[in-house]
Amino acid sequence: MLKNITMGQYYPVDSVVHRLDPRMKLILAILFIVAVFMAHSFVGYLLLLAFLVFACKMSNVPFRLLLKGLRPLRMIIIITFLLNLFFTPGEDLLVSFWIIRIYREGFMQALFYSLRLVFLVAGTSLLTLTTSPIALSDGIETLLSPLRVIHFPAHELAMMMTIALRFIPTLLEETDKIMKAQMARGADFESGNLMVRAKAMVPLLVPLFVSAFRRAGDLAMAMESRCYHGGEGRTRLRVLKTTKNDWLALLILLLLIALIVLEGIFLKGVLF
Amino acid sequence: MSIEIRNLTHCYSEGSALRTVALDDISMTIEDGEFLGIIGHTGSGKSTLVQHLNGLLKPTSGQILVDGQDLNGEHVNRRALRQRIGLVFQYPEYQLFEETVAKDIAFGPKNQGLSKAEIDQRVRYAMDCVHLDYDKYNARSPFELSGGQMRRVAIAGVLAMKPSVLILDEPTAGLDPRGRDRILSMLEELHSRDNVTIVMVSHSMDDMARLATRLIVMAEGRILATGTPREIFVREDLMIAAGLGVPDAARLCRALREKGLDLPDNLYRPEELKEHLLRLWRAQREGGAAPC
Numbered sequence: 243m244l245k246n247i248t249m250g251q252y253y254p255v256d257s258v259v260h261r262l263d264p265r266m267k268l269i270l271a272i273l274f275i276v277a278v279f280m281a282h283s284f285v286g287y288l289l290l291l292a293f294l295v296f297a298c299k300m301s302n303v304p305f306r307l308l309l310k311g312l313r314p315l316r317m318i319i320i321i322t323f324l325l326n327l328f329f330t331p332g333e334d335l336l337v338s339f340w341i342i343r344i345y346r347e348g349f350m351q352a353l354f355y356s357l358r359l360v361f362l363v364a365g366t367s368l369l370t371l372t373t374s375p376i377a378l379s380d381g382i383e384t385l386l387s388p389l390r391v392i393h394f395p396a397h398e399l400a401m402m403m404t405i406a407l408r409f410i411p412t413l414l415e416e417t418d419k420i421m422k423a424q425m426a427r428g429a430d431f432e433s434g435n436l437m438v439r440a441k442a443m444v445p446l447l448v449p450l451f452v453s454a455f456r457r458a459g460d461l462a463m464a465m466e467s468r469c470y471h472g473g474e475g476r477t478r479l480r481v482l483k484t485t486k487n488d489w490l491a492l493l494i495l496l497l498l499i500a501l502i503v504l505e506g507i508f509l510k511g512v513l514f
Numbered sequence: 515m516s517i518e519i520r521n522l523t524h525c526y527s528e529g530s531a532l533r534t535v536a537l538d539d540i541s542m543t544i545e546d547g548e549f550l551g552i553i554g555h556t557g558s559g560k561s562t563l564v565q566h567l568n569g570l571l572k573p574t575s576g577q578i579l580v581d582g583q584d585l586n587g588e589h590v591n592r593r594a595l596r597q598r599i600g601l602v603f604q605y606p607e608y609q610l611f612e613e614t615v616a617k618d619i620a621f622g623p624k625n626q627g628l629s630k631a632e633i634d635q636r637v638r639y640a641m642d643c644v645h646l647d648y649d650k651y652n653a654r655s656p657f658e659l660s661g662g663q664m665r666r667v668a669i670a671g672v673l674a675m676k677p678s679v680l681i682l683d684e685p686t687a688g689l690d691p692r693g694r695d696r697i698l699s700m701l702e703e704l705h706s707r708d709n710v711t712i713v714m715v716s717h718s719m720d721d722m723a724r725l726a727t728r729l730i731v732m733a734e735g736r737i738l739a740t741g742t743p744r745e746i747f748v749r750e751d752l753m754i755a756a757g758l759g760v761p762d763a764a765r766l767c768r769a770l771r772e773k774g775l776d777l778p779d780n781l782y783r784p785e786e787l788k789e790h791l792l793r794l795w796r797a798q799r800e801g802g803a804a805p806c
Contacts, residue, residue: 283717390799410656416608419603420609421607422570422603423601423603423606423609424621425570425596426568426596426600426601426602426603426611426673427609427621427622427625427670427672427675428593428596428597428621428622428625428626428675429621429625430593430625444611445609445611446611448611449609449610449611451606452608452611452657453608499701
């Protein structure tokens with residue numbers, strides 16, 4: 243029933259990439275996106291691919307998991323490819339059939355645009371696969387904390403994210419349990435038309451909301467009784483530290499961008 | 515109605531890095547009319563096991579036969595079977611959802627497609643079983659009751675389907691002594707008066723000592739031992755190995771025997787211990803000779 247829903251795709255193994263500072267990983271992910279948008283040639287995309295394979299190898303995450311992240315987006319990727327293929331005008335006609343005209347430029351653009359999507363998804367998947375949601379929201383908090391000067395609630399936002407993430411598995415478990423309990427009483431969640439099914443959700447949703455509110459109240463009480471009063475003067479259990487590896491990773495990524503830029507300037511048109 | 519389990523194995527998150535074996539090759543039979551207690555440490559697989567008994571979980575391998583019919587077979591009406599095998603989950607009060615107690619209890623029978631009169635009669639029967647006064651409670655909201663009352667309403671919701679086998683997962687967890695006693699005496703009554711087969715999961719040895727006719731001790735997804743409470747509770751070393759203990763009465767009995775009192779080694783109920791102690795005391799008073 244609910245086993246297909248995996249929230250947060252964190253892949254819990256140990257690796258150099260897993261141990262990188264989450265702040266740095268967020269920056270790296272942003273830089274990688276920049277790199278993807280800078281690439282305009284086969285060589286550029288090959289460099290991106292090389293980097294991705296290298297990063298994946300270092301992270302001990304099976305490559306198929308990266309590809310799995312693409313599956314929900316396959317329709318978008320295919321549509322992007324087809325639209326660009328058929329509707330990009332150009333000079334070099336490749337195929338002419340009935341009303342369909344495919345130009346070389348169109349083909350290249352279709353290929354590059356869909357590859358760009360593939361790289362964007364795969365790259366950011368690598369971030370979420372190697373960084374636990376908690377570490378991620380810690381990273382976001384520190385990255386956003388300079389905005390506190392303009393009264394941006396960075397800590398509160400991160401705390402809310404952490405709590406929300408923390409409760410997703412709990413609520414899923416709870417849903418599963420209530421669902422089973424109602425099924426044991428003969429409830430049927432799987433058949434009937436839309437109205438019947440919507441009505442069948444009532445025995446699931448009412449207890450779920452009741453328990454969510456109860457949990458929220460309990461949590462607020464527990465936090466207050468431990469003197470939680472927001473981010474002011476609060477120290478952390480997990481202190482984020484940048485190590486040599488973080489700077490090395492940053493260097494590699496900057497190198498990647500530099501290569502792509504240089505390639506764009508000097509090799510453009512040499513190969514394709 | 516008998517339930518037979520053959521070589522049942524269940525793994526959570528099969529085929530991923532988080533794969534865990536919850537049940538490992540379990541075979542057992544639940545006989546008609548017995549009060550079976552399943553005991554085991556947290557994480558020993560008790561809850562996983564009982565969820566297989568009415569088809570809410572599917573075995574990774576192995577079979578569950580209900581009256582000789584494979585529960586997970588192709589042409590089995592699992593919904594109908596579920597109504598004959600009632601399952602009361604841990605903390606069942608969290609499944610209540612209706613506006614009134616009576617409506618909530620009627621949810622099960624309504625799903626069975628019974629007539630209005632029949633449903634009403636079932637609700638009265640179920641409330642009577644759990645010792646809740648129909649006239650006093652039927653129109654109350656279940657959310658304004660006490661924890662123990664809510665739990666009894668939830669159990670009534672399952673009983674209203676008149677299952678021939680009733681499975682309860684930790685029915686007394688988190689209740690005060692009075693709430694606990696109410697649930698237990700209610701189960702005792704259901705078993706002896708209405709002849710319902712009962713399977714109860716618990717880690718309270720005292721609850722088990724009071725009710726069970728047969729015990730299954732589980733540890734790490736396997737059956738460690740099975741037998742009558744008297745056979746099981748004698749083996750204190752085994753129970754401790756399973757991360758459990760023995761009932762208070764059995765422990766007291768052993769301590770007294772170590773002090774030299776002439777008691778049988780297999781007592782586990784407070785009443786029988788009391789009987790034996792009284793007998794010893796009387797013998798001492800009448801005979802004048804000390805039993806020690």
